[in-house]
Amino acid sequence: MKKPRTLAQKVFDAHRIDTPCEGMSVLRVDRVFCHEITTPMAITDLMARKMDKVFDRRKIMAVIDHVTPAKDTKSAIQGKVLRDWARRHKLPHWFDIGENGICHAIFPEKGFVRPGMTVIMGDSHTCTHGAFGAFAAGVGTTDLEVGILKGICAFREPKAIKVVLKGRLRKPVSAKDVVLRVIKELTVKGAIDCVIEFTGPVVEKMSMEARMTMCNMAIEAGGTSGICMPDAVTVDYLWPFIKKDFKNKAAAVKAYSRWHSDPGAVYEKVLTINVSELQPQMTVGYKPDEVVDVAKMAGTPVDQVYIGSCTNGRIEDLRAAAAIIKGKKISPRVRAIVSPATPEIFKQANKEGLIDIFMHSGFCVTNPTCGACLGMSNGILAPGEACASTTNRNFNGRMGQGGMVYLMSPATAAATAIAGKIADPGATKSWKKK
Amino acid sequence: MKKFGGEVLLLDRDNINTDEIIPAKYLTEITKEALKPHLLEDLQLKGFDPQSKALADAKVVLTRNNFGCGSSREHAPWAFEINGINAIVAEGFARIFRQNMLNCGMLPIELPKKEITALSKLARQGKAKMSFDLKQQKLTLKAGGRSRAVAFELNDFATKLIKAGGWVAYADTVY
Incomplete structure (x- = not known):
């Protein structure tokens, strides 16, 4: 055999x-x-x-x-x-x-x-x-x-x-x-x-x-x-x-x-x-294995929210985030950026009204690019700033020298943008079960 | 073939990543020379100064586990290479970084944790120098009047890449 x-x-x-x-x-x-x-x-x-x-x-x-x-x-x-x-x-x-x-x-x-x-x-x-x-x-x-x-x-x-x-x-x-x-x-x-x-x-x-x-x-x-x-x-x-x-x-x-x-x-x-009991997760340090429940970090201030990248810039990700921010404004304490990962995703999001939702809530919508994820363009952090990000890497300086990156899901990033601080999307009232 | 051996720089920490070795903002450079002043610029390590003479003099890096984790950027090994550091001795490497070193004809050596600990201890005893015998697969660290010899393993393919001066030259001859 x-x-x-x-x-x-x-x-x-x-x-x-x-x-x-x-x-x-x-x-x-x-x-x-x-x-x-x-x-x-x-x-x-x-x-x-x-x-x-x-x-x-x-x-x-x-x-x-x-x-x-x-x-x-x-x-x-x-x-x-x-x-x-x-x-x-x-x-x-x-x-x-x-x-x-x-x-x-x-x-x-x-x-x-x-x-x-x-x-x-x-x-x-x-x-x-x-x-x-x-x-x-x-x-x-x-x-x-x-x-x-x-x-x-x-x-x-x-x-x-x-x-x-x-x-x-x-x-x-x-x-x-x-x-x-x-x-x-x-x-x-x-x-x-x-x-x-x-x-x-x-x-x-x-x-x-x-x-x-x-x-x-x-x-x-x-x-x-x-x-x-x-x-x-x-x-x-x-x-x-x-x-x-x-x-x-x-x-x-x-x-x-x-x-x-x-x-x-x-x-x-x-x-x-067993994922049944899994709560929303996020990173807290400079290594992607430093992961905790979002609930544990709830209330931590952030300066920027970033939704995009090769990890989470696809249409489902934009839908998940838009479902949470629909009809709401982002907190004045944060700036928020969404970057659809491809022109097709951008067009689809537009067709579904997601781009409108993001823009009405105060998000900046950028063209598809890796830019901010690795601190090259379109959303670099200043020293001492923190970003709630749907990207994949939280190394020291990754999104800008002296910046802190919290890796999380699009839903958590969206809830964080509304709250102006780390927020558990499961705890937001707006969340409706499908 | 490149030259291996000389002054040792100890980077005593696990998981030193590619963004610490060379930050992404320098990835728009299109020459290795341009990377030279930025090696380890963002490294977080107590007592380490990227402007120090210890880094400027170094020919060998001695470090811990998962060295070079993160990005695939070959700019990371290039940044060492352009600064004259062609050999790195670690408890372990991230896969892409290790292969990138070999592809450039550089020497990545993996040793067990307790051996790295013993070498690190000795390297702190004063000016440390390491030499390599590729034929015998043996390295020797000398510091503070003492020395320690350690056997290492390098597979045939790795040896061939190092001898050929890298993967492009080797692949072009063989395939």
Whole structure:
């Protein structure tokens, strides 16, 4: 009998071209995603080596997302290096200003990620794309460079951690609260050289957006990729892009199920969480595993509220926040920013009246960009200020030198914007059960 | 191949992250040289001064667990490299940071916690210098007239990348 394998092991076996030493694999990559922060140095190095080539222009997708529109000459040059390169190589999937959105939101939205794929990008939150049953890992500029040139990347054979989510997720508790709790349990180094599989009845009921929110933060526990098993939810999301490949959705679900981890596959650790009793969660320190119940911090003053990013800038996130702020004004003690993660999300939010709700309540609505999350543009904190943020990283200085970042869900951020201080969205009277 | 060894800088804390090594505001730079003055600018560590001679002289960093966690930015190892620090000895590295070091032909060495503790103790005894023997897979720390030799493990692939001077050169020859 064949040895039971995890999804990641199956993907490795299907993509391995070499084993340079025990425990290391060189894989073919199906997708090389590029943005303007980590790609330009790869491009200039390839040019300097007189190797300015791409392995397959259909498998390389590029976007300007971190600082857009450009804020200064340096960011304009970075954008230009990427733009010139994308045009020079006639990349068919290239997203410039007007069409650009945050990489980990726009690339899934365009249907680029499929179950069983290998995906790399010069961005640590590439683990997001594992939500589709892919192996997706953040890499540095050199790995990206070799990926662009050769379509390969080297990885340690990953171990796996299985997170089993049981019970019922009760609004306003969301995927963000769940993943913050998971990181607290695993710690910031608990998943190094591991993939994190999110499984169980709660995940099966989750949308792709919610699954992406969880997989997005796998790296905050040190994980190589977050992973969800591809199922009917995955197929529904991808259907416009895959319908020509399958006679019906059931056939797609069946075909993708071959990637599922086998019963009996070996895990480093199995973590079971009953989410029924989970309260809204938030971080309190400078590490993403310093997580407490929001209720414990209620009343803590903040200066800024930020809703957006590759973690929580998707349509469901905007809906969850808008449901809480509808008809209310944000506290005069805070400034609030919402950044829909892609133009499609922006348009959908507009259609649903969410943009109106945000603007009437006093939110500033920005174009899609990573900007504020990493303190590059569009919402940098002053020293001593605190931000209630739906982003993924609370490192010291992350959103601006001397600033404090409290990571939380969109619902908690919205409740905090209204209250002008940390507030538990479950405790706000306006919350109606659906 | 790069040169490894020399004055040791002790960064005695777990989870030193990429934003502390090089803040995101410098990620719009497109040369390694431009990163040089900003290494460890935002590091929170008692007694550490990013402007100190200890950092300026350092050739080796000795540190704790999950070093380089966070962002995938290769600017973090580059910031060390451009400051002449090509070797980092830690209890553990974040995956991307470790691979980035190897991809640049730098030397990341992982040792058990008690060994890091013993080396840290010795490194505090005065001016500390570390040397590396890649063939024998052995490092030696000398400080305050005493020395400590420790064996380390580096897999074949890591050794090949270091010898080739990084992943681009290696991949271009082999694949």
